[in-house]
Amino acid sequence: NAGVTQTPKFQVLKTGQSMTLQCAQDMNHNSMYWYRQDPGMGLRLIYYSASEGTTDKGEVPNGYNVSRLNKREFSLRLESAAPSQTSVYFCASSWGDSPLHFGNGTRLTVT
Amino acid sequence: GESVGLHLPTLSVQEGDNSIINCAYSNSASDYFIWYKQESGKGPQFIIDIRSNMDKRQGQRVTVLLNKTVKHLSLQIAATQPGDSAVYFCAENSGDYKLSFGAGTTVTVRA
Numbered sequence: 001n002a003g004v005t006q007t008p009k010f011q012v013l014k015t016g017q018s019m020t021l022q023c024a025q026d027m028n029h030n031s032m033y034w035y036r037q038d039p040g041m042g043l044r045l046i047y048y049s050a051s052e053g054t055t056d057k058g059e060v061p062n063g064y065n066v067s068r069l070n071k072r073e074f075s076l077r078l079e080s081a082a083p084s085q086t087s088v089y090f091c092a093s094s095w096g097d098s099p100l101h102f103g104n105g106t107r108l109t110v111t
Numbered sequence: 112g113e114s115v116g117l118h119l120p121t122l123s124v125q126e127g128d129n130s131i132i133n134c135a136y137s138n139s140a141s142d143y144f145i146w147y148k149q150e151s152g153k154g155p156q157f158i159i160d161i162r163s164n165m166d167k168r169q170g171q172r173v174t175v176l177l178n179k180t181v182k183h184l185s186l187q188i189a190a191t192q193p194g195d196s197a198v199y200f201c202a203e204n205s206g207d208y209k210l211s212f213g214a215g216t217t218v219t220v221r222a
Binding site: 035041058092100 | 120143145147152153155157200209211212
């Protein structure tokens with residue numbers, strides 16, 4: 001049972017490049033989330049999907065788009081990467097208001 | 112602004128002693144709180160949670176205390192072990208499937 005799987009684990013982009021971060025969960029959870037983690041700031045919610053077919057903005061959505069491809073998969077896209085998007089990105093999933101289960105993160109550097 | 116915060120960014124503890132990690136929250140309407148542990152290079156891992164209709168909840172070597180009067184949350188770890196070295200986050204359920212995280216406390220266990 002893998003839980004929440006994120007790919008890639010590491011990525012380096014140049015300013016203006018685009019990329020998609022992938023996330024998949026095998027726990028049959030309804031809700032999925034994308035957070036970013038920056039030093040000294042904890043985790044901040046970018047987007048979430050309460051159920052398949054729905055997505056909503058979180059605290060810091062600017063510069064990102066998401067797709068809830070199916071119940072298992074929730075992707076995060078950076079259309080034009082900026083140095084301010086250098087961060088560690090975490091995907092999480094949950095059933096209702098149960099505790100979130102997190103993946104091990106994607107470490108993104110934008111130069 | 113951040114609605115959840117931790118009192119101290121770092122905590123150094125002697126192996127075998129008890130650890131107490133504190134957290135203050137500002138949203139009096141929050142009804143669900145969670146503690147997470149994050150080890151280096153990994154995603155946050157659920158430790159224990161508590162709902163607002165409780166004052167105390169115990170797990171294996173961990174206890175969470177909730178004081179709604181002063182909007183304070185604490186995590187107590189009994190007989191701290193080297194494996195407890197990590198960053199600890201409290202999180203607050205602010206509704207609509209969203210969790211707000213504090214900046215975290217780094218716990219270092221001294222041998």
